[in-house]
Amino acid sequence: MSGGSDVADTTSLSCARCGKPAHLQCPKCVQLKLPREGAAFCTQDCFKASWSSHKAVHLKAKLSSLGTGTPHEQNSDLLSEGWQYCLKKGQARTPKLPHFDWTGELRPYAISSRHPVPGHIELPDWAADGIPKTEPNSDLQHVVEIKTPDQIERMRETCRIGREVLDAAARVIQPGVTTDEIDRVVHDATIAAGGYPSTLNYHFFPKSCCTSVNEVICHGIPDARKLEDGDIVNVDVSVYYKGVHADLNETYFVGNVDEESQRLVQCTYESLEKAIAIVKPGVRFREIGEVINRHATMSGFSVAKSYCGHGIGELFHCAPNIPHYGRNKAVGVMKAGQTFTIEPMINAGVWRDRLWPDGWTDVTADGKRSAQFEHTLLVTKTGVEVLTGRLPSSPNVFPWLNA
Amino acid sequence: MEDDEEEPPLAVQIDEEIKHPTQPPPNDDVSVGVTVITGYLGSGKSTLVNHILNSQHGKRIAVILNEFGEEIGVERAMINEGDGNGGAVVEEWVELANGCICCTVKHSLVQALEQLVQRKERLDHILLETTGLANPAPLASILWLDDQLESSVKLDSIITVVDAKNLQFQLSERRNSSSFPEAFFQIAFADVVILNKVDLVSPEGSGGVLEELEKEIHNINSLASIIRSVRCQVDLPKILNCRAYEATHAAHLEELLEENRSLSTKDLHDSGVRTLCICEPRQVDLDKVRFWLEEILWDKKYGMDVYRCKGVLSVQNSDQLHTLQAVREIYEIVPARKWKGEENQMNKIVFIGHNLNEDVLNDSFRTCTTS
Numbered sequence: 067m068s069g070g071s072d073v074a075d076t077t078s079l080s081c082a083r084c085g086k087p088a089h090l091q092c093p094k095c096v097q098l099k100l101p102r103e104g105a106a107f108c109t110q111d112c113f114k115a116s117w118s119s120h121k122a123v124h125l126k127a128k129l130s131s132l133g134t135g136t137p138h139e140q141n142s143d144l145l146s147e148g149w150q151y152c153l154k155k156g157q158a159r160t161p162k163l164p165h166f167d168w169t170g171e172l173r174p175y176a177i178s179s180r181h182p183v184p185g186h187i188e189l190p191d192w193a194a195d196g197i198p199k200t201e202p203n204s205d206l207q208h209v210v211e212i213k214t215p216d217q218i219e220r221m222r223e224t225c226r227i228g229r230e231v232l233d234a235a236a237r238v239i240q241p242g243v244t245t246d247e248i249d250r251v252v253h254d255a256t257i258a259a260g261g262y263p264s265t266l267n268y269h270f271f272p273k274s275c276c277t278s279v280n281e282v283i284c285h286g287i288p289d290a291r292k293l294e295d296g297d298i299v300n301v302d303v304s305v306y307y308k309g310v311h312a313d314l315n316e317t318y319f320v321g322n323v324d325e326e327s328q329r330l331v332q333c334t335y336e337s338l339e340k341a342i343a344i345v346k347p348g349v350r351f352r353e354i355g356e357v358i359n360r361h362a363t364m365s366g367f368s369v370a371k372s373y374c375g376h377g378i379g380e381l382f383h384c385a386p387n388i389p390h391y392g393r394n395k396a397v398g399v400m401k402a403g404q405t406f407t408i409e410p411m412i413n414a415g416v417w418r419d420r421l422w423p424d425g426w427t428d429v430t431a432d433g434k435r436s437a438q439f440e441h442t443l444l445v446t447k448t449g450v451e452v453l454t455g456r457l458p459s460s461p462n463v464f465p466w467l468n469a
Numbered sequence: 470m471e472d473d474e475e476e477p478p479l480a481v482q483i484d485e486e487i488k489h490p491t492q493p494p495p496n497d498d499v500s501v502g503v504t505v506i507t508g509y510l511g512s513g514k515s516t517l518v519n520h521i522l523n524s525q526h527g528k529r530i531a532v533i534l535n536e537f538g539e540e541i542g543v544e545r546a547m548i549n550e551g552d553g554n555g556g557a558v559v560e561e562w563v564e565l566a567n568g569c570i571c572c573t574v575k576h577s578l579v580q581a582l583e584q585l586v587q588r589k590e591r592l593d594h595i596l597l598e599t600t601g602l603a604n605p606a607p608l609a610s611i612l613w614l615d616d617q618l619e620s621s622v623k624l625d626s627i628i629t630v631v632d633a634k635n636l637q638f639q640l641s642e643r644r645n646s647s648s649f650p651e652a653f654f655q656i657a658f659a660d661v662v663i664l665n666k667v668d669l670v671s672p673e674g675s676g677g678v679l680e681e682l683e684k685e686i687h688n689i690n691s692l693a694s695i696i697r698s699v700r701c702q703v704d705l706p707k708i709l710n711c712r713a714y715e716a717t718h719a720a721h722l723e724e725l726l727e728e729n730r731s732l733s734t735k736d737l738h739d740s741g742v743r744t745l746c747i748c749e750p751r752q753v754d755l756d757k758v759r760f761w762l763e764e765i766l767w768d769k770k771y772g773m774d775v776y777r778c779k780g781v782l783s784v785q786n787s788d789q790l791h792t793l794q795a796v797r798e799i800y801e802i803v804p805a806r807k808w809k810g811e812e813n814q815m816n817k818i819v820f821i822g823h824n825l826n827e828d829v830l831n832d833s834f835r836t837c838t839t840s
Contacts, residue, residue, distance in 0.1 A: 079483065090480035102483065110480050117477035350763075371618055374574050389574055394615045397798045398767060 081108035083116045094124050099167065101432065144290050149176035152287055155425035156196070156270035164423035170281035170433025174424060175289040177272055178246050181253045187262050190306050190382070196270040198382070206384040210377055212403035217379060218444060220308045221405055224261065225442050225453035228305040228312030229460070231255045235275070235303065236461045241295040241321045245277035248301060249288030256305055264304035264311050264382050271426060276302040276315070278427075283370045283411045283419055283436040285426040295321030298331055300438045304382065311382045313407050314454035315440040318463055326414065327435055332466050333365045334412040334437040341408050345400060345443060345450035351386050352396040358410045359392035370411035370436060372419050372428065377406045378442055391417075402447045409440030501586050502625030502710055503595045503612055507605045507655045509639065512632040513665040517701035518598050522549050522558050526705050528593040531585060533563060535599050546585065548592075561585075576611040579622065586621045594709050595622065604654040605629075606776065609796045613714055626711035629659035629693075630701065633670040636682055653742045656689045657776045657821050658796070660713040661696060668699045690821050691744040692724075692779060716792050716803040741823045742776075747831045749816040749838060752785045757837040758793075759802065766798050771833075773824050780818030783808075785839045793818060 079102055081088040088106035090113060095105040100123060107113040113120075150159035151174055163173065183193070192198040201207075213221065234255045235248050253274035256263045263274030271287070278286035278300040279293070286300075293299060302315035317331050337358045344357055354375065362369050375388030386398055390410045415434030422429060430436050444451040462468065508514040518532050531548040546561045563581045575583075586592050597612075599605060605627050612624035631652070632639075639652040656662060664686070670678050683695050696703055712718040764770040766778075778795035782802065789804035790812075808814050820830065 089483050091483045093478050093481045096481060106483065107480055113480040114477050121477075372574055387574065389615070389617075391615070391617050393617050395613075395799050395801055399763070 079103070079106040081112050082106060082120070083112040084108060092120060094121070098124060100124075144176050144178075149178050149290060151175075152177050152272055152289075152424040152426070154270075156267075156272040156287075166423050168433075169420055169429050169431055172280055172282065172429070173291075174287070174422060174427065175244075175291040177287060177289045180272060181250070181266075181274065183262060183266070184257060187257060187260065188306070188309070189262055190264060190268075190311075192268050193262065193266065196267045198268065201381045201383065204381060204384065206377065206379075206381055208385055210385045210398060210401070210404050210406075211379055212401060213379060213405055213444070217310065218403070218405075220310045221312070221379065221442070221444065221453055224305055224307040224310050225312040225314070227256070227259045227261050227307055228303055228314050228442070229454050229457060231259065231261075231305060232301060232303045232314055232316060232454075233457070233460050235301045236316065236318055236463055239293065239299065239301075239318050239320060239463075241297075242292050244290055244292050245279065245286070245288040245299070246290055248277055248299075249273045249275055252301070252303055256303075259305075259307070261305040261307035264306045264313070265302075268382065275304070276300070276426075278302070278436070278438065280435050281430045281433050283413065283428045283430060284373055284438060285428050287424060287426055293320045296323055296327075297321075298323060298327050298435060298437060302438075302440065306382075310380055311378050312454060313378055313382070313409075313440060313442050315409065315438055316463075317437040317439060327437075328465075329365065330367060330412065330414050330435060331437045332464075333362060333367055334410060335439050335464065335466070337361045337410045337412060338408060338439040338441065341410065342441065342443065342450060342452060345408075345445060346448065347400055347402050347445060349400045350396070351388050351398050351400065352394055354408055355389045355394045355396070356392045358390045358408075358412075362410070362412045368413045368415070368417035370413055370419060370428075370430075371417055373409070373411065375406055375408040375440075377404070379405050400445045402445050404445045405442060405453070407440055407442050409438060411436055411438045500619075500621050500623045501582075501592050501595055502712070503582065503597055503622050504625045504709065504711075505597045505599060505605050505608050505612070505627045506630065507599045507627065507659075508630030508663075509632060509635075509652065509655075511635075512630040513663075513698075513701045514598060514630045517630055517663065517665075517703065518547075518596065520701050520703070521596060521705065522547055524705070528705070528709075529589065529591055530594045530596065531589070531592055532596040532598060533582070535597055544581070548589070574618065575614070575620070578611055579614065579620065582622045583620060594625070604651070605658045606654070606797050609658065610799055613796060613799060616716075624714045625709070626660040626713040627658050628661045628663060628708055629655040630663045630665050631656070631686070633664050633666045633679065633682055633697075636664075636685070640685060653689060654776070656686055656693065657742055659690060659693045660711055661708055662686050662690075662693045663701065663703060663708075664695055664697045665701050666699070667697045687744070689742050689744065690777070691746075692777075692819055692821065714794065716794065716801060717805045741825075743821070743825065745820045745822075745825045745827050745830065747816075747818050747820075747827065747834055749831075749834055750783075750814075751816075751838040752783050752814075753816055753834075753837045754839050755782075755784050755787075755791070755802070758782065758834075761833060761837050762793070762795070762800060762802075765830075766795055766800055771826060771829050773820075773822060773826065773829075775820055775822040775825070777821040778818065781805075781816065782818075783814040783816050790814075 079088040082104050086108040088108045090107045092105045145161055150161050153160050191200055231252055235252050238251050253263055265271050266274045273288045276285050277288045278284055279297055297320040298317055300315055300317040304313045340361055341354045341357045359369050369391045371391045377384040377386050389396055413430050413436045415432040418431035419428050420431050442453045444453055522532055531546050534545045544563045546563045548559050550557050563585055614620050639650055780793040782791040782793055784791050788807050790806055790808050791802055792805045793802045
């Protein structure tokens with residue numbers, strides 16, 4: 067089933083007026099970089115006939131790019147309190163909204179100041195100056211480690227904490243809550259368990275988790291924006307405890323979410339599930355991408371290709387690199403004792419991405435939504451152990467699990 | 470154009486491919502080739518680079534001088550602006566994206582090259598000059614991207630510049646028993662070898678010295694094409710657009726299929742780095758071939774160290790000629806084209822490496838044939 071063009075770029079557009087196959091587009095929409103859907107026509111005549119109603123789309127886009135008044139008002143109070151926009155991967159701040167040709171409706175909001183970490187918490191080597199030292203030069207970037215029983219035991223513990231922290235975040239999600247507040251919950255819960263939130267100051271990342279709303283594929287920075295009814299939001303938690311890391315994420319619904327988004331999120335969940343199902347000694351890392359790609363494209367979605375699953379343990383990110391797309395050249399086969407993550411990012415529209423001016427937030431190029439799920443896994447002699455798996459106490463937030 | 474115009478404008482044709490808002494979708498025609506240029510200090514590498522930068526060839530070429538690496542985070546780039554700017558050469562800095570390299574698919578160097586391509590109106594080619602790097606393999610691994618990424622850059626070839634006057638000496642130099650002089654790696658991984666300073670070797674243009682040197686080079690890597698030069702005055706078309714890592718590139722396939730060409734070489738130096746070719750007329754089971762190759766490349770079975778591997782496969786239940794290509798542990802097998810009616814369908818695989826054993830390779834490959 068895989069093979070042939072896996073990329074979900076080939077859409078068959080229909081004329082917005084009469085429904086016949088369309089090969090013409092409104093040039094104003096092209097200029098304003100508006101989506102083709104609803105702006106495609108089969109003939110100049112159909113376009114002409116639709117013009118008076120169609121051009122309202124241009125006006126709407128113009129207004130939207132100026133910034134809708136209300137949401138940013140909640141920002142201006144905070145800006146006066148010292149909250150600022152993030153730039154340069156976290157190394158700089160600015161009081162003004164940066165310039166960018168935003169791909170969707172989401173905008174960055176100001177972020178709060180850095181949260182302190184108590185002295186008794188064991189810190190990774192980037193906590194102080196933002197620069198990992200051991201990780202980039204380690205042999206473990208080229209060789210996949212087989213964990214010792216002791217390391218495995220520590221990872222079980224740390225991953226368990228990671229799961230509990232993520233669950234705590236899931237419980238506070240509702241319309242009106244800011245992603246900054248979610249980050250606060252994650253930060254406090256991690257510290258309370260005795261761990262360090264691995265993302266904090268990792269290559270200068272300013273917060274203790276990533277919160278990725280709607281068109282954000284990954285690495286969204288928690289800020290002052292309030293979640294809105296209908297949003298989807300991914301929370302990505304990483305914990306450093308007893309010298310090892312855990313890494314997991316889930317995408318949640320905020321209030322009442324439209325059917326297409328529900329389909330997207332469920333499909334993403336299933337892609338991860340199917341990928342995990344093939345994990346066992348002897349399976350090629352390359353195969354993970356085939357499984358995920360097959361499931362995503364079957365549902366009409368695409369797979370984000372810029373980020374991959376990764377080895378994890380005493381290092382946050384190490385070998386192997388596990389792409390989520392098909393026909394990749396990933397090296398190696400799974401062996402018992404290896405620990406790594408699988409974290410597919412599935413997009414409703416195109417697979418391509420853009421990076422925001424903050425240097426971290428990765429968004430879909432077409433502004434359509436993206437969902438993600440992630441687990442840290444251990445390969446066992448006969449299969450796999452999902453170290454970050456859901457617990458009986460985990461909140462019931464995925465309707466399909468009840469079916 | 471005004472918002473509230475009464476008359477609709479003329480609708481425009483939708484292209485087949487969805488266009489990225491600020492970046493056209495790269496395909497074979499659009500992606501820029503990257504050539505890695507390696508060679509000893511004094512071989513004439515810099516002369517080659519200058520020659521390419523300064524000659525009036527009308528092409529826009531950027532040269533990245535790989536001087537600083539990730540620690541500093543920038544590289545210097547010299548760009549020949551081509552016809553558009555009268556062939557002027559400008560200097561620019563290319564910033565390497567810093568951070569989270571470990572969960573991104575593309576290395577920071579690739580991202581930097583892509584940004585360079587995006588910034589420039591048109592770039593015809595990129596040269597990456599290595600400095601102080603013995604082994605071009607790590608660079609090749611980074612640059613040999615999955616087609617799926619549709620990157621605006623692609624690895625075109627690895628070119629090694631060797632000094633005709635000193636090559637013999639460099640090849641016989643031995644650091645210690647377990648390592649090879651860099652010259653071996655640079656030749657083993659090369660797609661093109663520029664044999665430079667030929668005037669210093671045989672000023673009268675006679676004598677078998679150059680032929681001997683070429684034989685030495687081919688003994689290590691019989692797939693590389695050798696170009697003789699004086700002061701690296703090389704014809705650009707000969708070294709650009711080699712498409713050496715393109716699975717379906719026709720020229721390489723034809724070369725491999727040439728029956729009368731014997732590609733296995735004897736081990737002249739006590740080096741153990743040589744080229745070996747195995748042939749098998751019967752069709753093979755693709756799954757078995759993958760396992761067989763992975764055992765050699767990933768598990769180092771039989772104690773062989775394979776640097777490069779290139780081949781054509783005759784696959785069971787397929788009318789497609791499949792190509793095989795490997796650099797160190799990274800490999801790819803893809804269907805390239807239909808076998809032509811008159812072609813002698815067979816498997817032919819070339820290995821370049823150390824401790825290669827022809828019998829073992831032939832015998833083990835035979836187990837991949839369908840019974």
